[in-house]
Amino acid sequence: MSSVSETIAGRVAVHLRDGEVVNLGIGIPTLVADAIEARPLVLHTENGMIGVGPTPAADAVDVNLVNAGKLPVSALPGAAYFSSSESFAMIRGGHVDVAVLGALQVDARGRVANWAVPGRPILGVGGAMDLLVGAQRVIVAITHVTKAGEPKIVERCTLPLTAERAVDLIVTEHATFAVRDAGLALIELAPGSSADWVRAHTAAPYEEAL
Numbered sequence: 001m002s003s004v005s006e007t008i009a010g011r012v013a014v015h016l017r018d019g020e021v022v023n024l025g026i027g028i029p030t031l032v033a034d035a036i037e038a039r040p041l042v043l044h045t046e047n048g049m050i051g052v053g054p055t056p057a058a059d060a061v062d063v064n065l066v067n068a069g070k071l072p073v074s075a076l077p078g079a080a081y082f083s084s085s086e087s088f089a090m091i092r093g094g095h096v097d098v099a100v101l102g103a104l105q106v107d108a109r110g111r112v113a114n115w116a117v118p119g120r121p122i123l124g125v126g127g128a129m130d131l132l133v134g135a136q137r138v139i140v141a142i143t144h145v146t147k148a149g150e151p152k153i154v155e156r157c158t159l160p161l162t163a164e165r166a167v168d169l170i171v172t173e174h175a176t177f178a179v180r181d182a183g184l185a186l187i188e189l190a191p192g193s194s195a196d197w198v199r200a201h202t203a204a205p206y207e208e209a210l
Helices: 003-012 028-035 085-094 128-134 194-198
Strands: 023-024 040-045 049-052 075-081 099-101 137-141 169-170 175-180 183-189 206-208
Touching: 003 028, 003 137, 003 169, 023 028, 028 099, 028 137, 040 085, 085 128, 099 128, 128 169
Parallel strands: 023 040, 023 099, 099 137, 137 169, 183 206
Antiparallel strands: 040 049, 049 075, 169 175, 175 183
16 A cells, blocks of 8 residues: 555554554555554454454465455464454444544544445445444544545535444544534644645535644
8 A cells, every 4th residue: 555545544543542452444444553563452353353463474474364355464462263243243242442444435524434436336335334333433544535636524425324423533644633523623734734735625614623
């Protein structure tokens, strides 16, 4: 993935608390495993593993160890493997502290659209619906705009919503927004970015709380 994706993953890692059980979604979120730098976090993947480690070197790949996106992962000492049904029971039972998800759009209320684009094949929603309902906190990790330069943070999602539950944080390469009862709040600018750039490339209203 690009350095932009790695930047976003590093910015997400700052918001994780030692000791938390963290599920990493497909795409940019998977890079968080390499950004936490051996911190005491417990990484979980919904296909049935807890104790996920960083991406293995090419000569250390175990084809039987993959995350939900089918990418190779390593296992830390004490890792455990189980069925996907048990994994989803953990999620639905509220035993995942944080879910880090990718998204196609996030609206002004913090709701996510991340599973379907009209006119394109639908592969399925995966675990996103369950994670949005079951995780204690949800962080969205996305590029600020699409490849066409259109804002991903919008007043109202035009793509199908994944769930009604609002996320807690939106992290891009340029900014971090907290989702509050009153709406979005800009709480952090990335080094080298500016409030003017974020304002021009964010289509949802927000308050500045820097």
